[in-house]
Amino acid sequence: MQKFQELSQTELESLYHDLLGKYKNFQEKKLKLDMSRGKPAADQFEISMGILDEVNSKSSCLASDGMDCRNYGDFDGIPECKAIFCDMLEVDPEEIFIFGNSSLSIMYDAIGKMMLHGVRPGAKPWSRCEKRKFLCPVPGYDRHFSITECFGFEMIPIEMTPDGPDMDTVERLVASDPDIKGIWCVPKYSNPQGITYSDETVRRFAQMKTAADDFIIMWDNAYAIHDLYPDQKVPLLNILEECKKAGDPTRVMIFASTSKISFAGAGIGVFACAEEMMARMKKLLAFQTIGFDKLNMLRHARFFKNYEGLLKHMEKHAELLRPKFKTVLDAFHSQLDGKGIADWIEPLGGYFISLNVMDQCAKRVVQLCKEAGVILTAAGASFPLGKDPRDRNIRIAPTYPTIEELQQAVSLLCIVIQLAAAEKLLQISPEK
Ligand SMILES: Cc1ncc(COP(=O)(O)O)c(C=O)c1O
Incomplete structure (x- = not known):
């Protein structure tokens, strides 16, 4: 040719x-x-329709801890549902929170909370920062960029490489500019390139020096288990573990959902982070809701049974x-x-x-x-x-x-x- x-x-x-x-x-x-x-x-969707039969007017609505899923309670999610997603994201039950139907809404909400209240207790809310910037690996997910656009961030494009974002540029920029508050990442089968970050990239994210002490990695693991070839699964290093090893576990927020596992828009959204960060998020979330849809958690957990069920x-x-x-x-x-x-x-x-x-x-x-x-x-x-x-x-x-x-x-x-x-x-x- x-x-x-x-x-x-x-x-x-x-x-x-x-x-x-x-x-x-x-x-x-x-x-x-x-x-x-x-x-x-x-x-x-046909392969997930059984979810709708798992909880009906004849079935028990009790979660494994005895919680009546029709009622308030189990603020951070029912145990059997948390267990499945803990296995998926390789985090502990204290490090996960099961939300409603959408991970994007959790991401929007997380950025909103940082705008209003700051990332850590005592931190300056981003809305009070004269300038705020966010790193955006490109090409990337348009709706991530819309969130930071809507909150008035200057967005700095970062070239993608076959190993993930160009870390030389990321490290150089975040080390020198305290106005850079975070980065969007789709670390596994990235949207749209399908790139999975290499172990070295994940480690560099965990270890890099940031001029901003309230820098956040928005780790959107939307395609965590969305392998096309079961015999060619691409592994992804556990970012939270790496951040713990590097001494800054609160640097990362992890997101995922079942939108492309069960039902888009009617699945389950999850959020994971270090315990210290989770305590803060729970405190802020408690102002906003008494709890999310546990009946949906229950029917998902009963249908998939466990992480192996999810993978099958x-x-x-x-x-x-x-x-x-x-x-x-x-x-x-x-x-x-x-x-x-x-x-x-x-x-x-x-x-x-x-x-x-x-x-x-x-x-x-x-x-x-x-x-x-x-x-x-x-x-x-x-x-x-x-x-x-x-x-x-x-x-x-x-x-x-x-x-x-x-x-x-x-x-x-x-x-x-x-x-x-x-x-x-x-x-x-x-x-x-
Ligand atoms: C990278 C990424 N994150 C999040 C979402 C949306 O997820 P949810 O339906 O859980 O809000 C999508 C949907 O295309 C996506 O590609």
Whole structure:
């Protein structure tokens, strides 16, 4: 396969016209497909429907400690539910808190608490700091960036490497600037690249010197057990343990949920941190609620039984998701390999494929796909304020469409990626 950049003007022009013809054929198909968000598909929910039968009008509503889950009590969650997520996150029962349905709302709430009350007792609330900045590994999760945007942080993009965020830059910045208050991390099968942080990266996070004494690592382990290939699981070092060893256990807050394990939006959100930090969070949380939905905790715990049950369940998800990821990756390989106009990472887990097209072409690719009936995630969405300086990254979310829909969408996408690159190289104005 020859690189586009090496084609002669005539070859490129003929290729452009050929691609344009193919694109117009697609437009005539009047597709109506949405690949914009990483949502689970309905068949994934089917495997969790048994959860709804675990607690009904005939069943006991008592948790393992005798707590009536219909009533107030067990503020930090029922023991059997805590046990499952303690195993998942490798933390102790004193270090975990089971919330409601969403981990994102816990993250928003945690940042809100630090804004209002400060990270540790006596610490200056961030809202009173003249400047506040947050490190944002890119590409990253758009909704993380929206939280720090909404609370008025200046967001500093940090390049991702195959081992996680570029730690040389992270260490340099946090050591010198006390206004940098934290960093967003998706350490396992990151959104969108599917990168898992190396042991060295995790250790460096735990050990790095920070100019701010209220620096927080927002460790969103959303894809902790979302392996696509059960025989190729990628391990992640326990950050809390590493922070303890480094002498600063309150540096990290860990988040996770079952949104992509059981039901998106109707699962369970969890939060974990060192005991000292947990005591503070509980004190602040006690003003806000008497407790979360224990009936949901109970039915989840009864359905999964234990951590092994949770892992077995994830194998069923992987079986449903693998062919979808394969459909996209096979098409990328067969249509784009060697052409010098796109690259991507093949993830071993998580929910996304991160695609880089030719510089300054991502917006055009998304627009052309839209005009042919396929909605992709907005170009730049994985960057703070939606601004990708190279306008090249597109987050591909293969989970929601059917395989047939994916085949159509990705065939179009591959044509469009080439069309946009040819336009760029031929300096054809997109309007024409
Ligand atoms: C990295 C990451 N964190 C959090 C969430 C949202 O989780 P929840 O539904 O628990 O709020 C998502 C959803 O896509 C995600 O990708």
